[in-house]
Amino acid sequence: MTTPSGTRPPLVSHVSVGVSDVARAGAFFDAVMAPLGARRIMEHAVGIGYGRSFPEFWAARPHDGGPSACGNGTHICFNADGPDAVAAFHAAGLAAGGTDDGAPGPRPEYAPGYYAAFLRDPDGNKVEAMCWIAPSAAS
Template sequence: MDSNPSILSHVSIGTNDFERAIAFYDQVLPTLGCKRLMEHPGAIAYGKQYPEFWVQTPIDRRPASVGNGTHIGFIAPSKDAVYAFHQAALAAGGVDEGAPGGRTEYGEPYYGCFVRDPDGHKVEAAYWDEQLDRNLT
């Protein structure tokens, strides 16, 4: 059995303003323990151990666009990290799409927030309280 609980290798999003996008994610992702791990012309990868989240100018050189109904959810290590992510995102030019808190539709263990980055991508920080999760099963 595979010991890696993840189902994704990485996610990439496009930007029409590379420097603005990098400034945003350089400020926001450290609140979740992420850092820049790789850089290429027009692309930067963030992660904890390996490049999991890429921000880049589109390779086909056409304008980047936002997927309606698409969002990226980052794992937060605590409720405090969710709050810090939300505050950092707003300070870096993001737009609030849902303040930190529980969401009954996701179950009692969930605590998270949603923001739009400067390109309009919807991003989330989510903390799952494992103790509450064990109590529900």
Template sequence: MIHHVSVGTKDVERSRRFYDAVMEVLGLRLLKASDESADYGVSTIIFSIETPVDSKPASAGNGVHIAFDAGGREMVDAFHRVALQHGGTDAGAPGLRPEYDPHYYGAFVLDPDGNKIEAVTHHGK
């Protein structure tokens, strides 16, 4: 079981503007923040953005993405819309992905640092 996931950022303040809005859509909230990181969850931290500990520039991993479980298709649609409004880049519009599963409905975006994130649901609505 995954405990939490962190992605690197070059600019915590810029990334917070993006993730504060996107995480709210997914039902997560900012639990802790500093100049070096921001941590999101419900009662415990499950997702963080942070400047790399080695002080080298953050870079997105090619082929890596993080999928967040959405409550339904409307949440996936809102995730995509809000992400684009807050500096994200479209990496796959909301829609069915029958090549994964007949009920797989997801949307993909790149955050301001190029990290690929997704919202997905298997619910019909």
């Protein structure tokens, strides 16, 4: 299957995380998405879709009406253009009510040249921004 533009679609269409307060989640994700070149693409009463041109990531209240809960061991990783964008993602998230779950820096234990930062959103969902740097710069 191909998209209308003739390209193969990505393996993952979109990802959603459950949130308890859409407005609070919106403030957090507005802040962390901007350094990654993403923005609000779509909004509904129950959630907000973010992306660069398509809503690839959703922060939404659970469909079943139950309380939101983050998954232990689950996280979403966003591609960043470079270390400065990773750092801006992390700083923006902290300023918007998130908590640190791993400061910006090289992660040679993941792979040579892997550079990332981790945050928890106000509902406890774990999000990451990563980029690749020259392996020699990662040491």
